Amino acid sequence: MNNPFETINQRLSNIENILLGIKQTPVEEPKSENLTVKETSALLKVSEQSVHNYIKKGFLPALKVGRILLIKRSDIENSLREVKSLKYKRN
Template identity: 40%
Template structure:
């Protein structure tokens, strides 16, 4: 008969190995992602028109390919800090 603590200990070692694999898994590089206006609006939990207004005002830089407006991941989230502060500024 095998010691029950040995089986528990071996299973714990396996779990530690699996957790280590999960922790060392490289994160997905999102810097090259391009989002449509709809996708950006869903990510930021705002309306599509809000994204379009910020693009028109120059707060978010976007490029258009045909009829599609695409926003780079870095541009969207770098300008996000500015958008939050501009959201509450009084426009003159």
């Protein structure tokens, strides 16, 4: 007959392994839909002035709320998909 303490210790170690696995998995923070110019520049790894230039040239659509420019994450992803070389653009 099995020792009851061995089965209890085995179950406790299984629970401990499960809890450690849960603790070590990274938790994804929910991504905000609207980004500021600073957050956009960090995401694209460019300067804030470049983001302002992209908005001014029409590459990135932005919404102005007061003095803050907000850029939708989906608009950023769409503009990255539509990157076209201006050098070879046909008229």
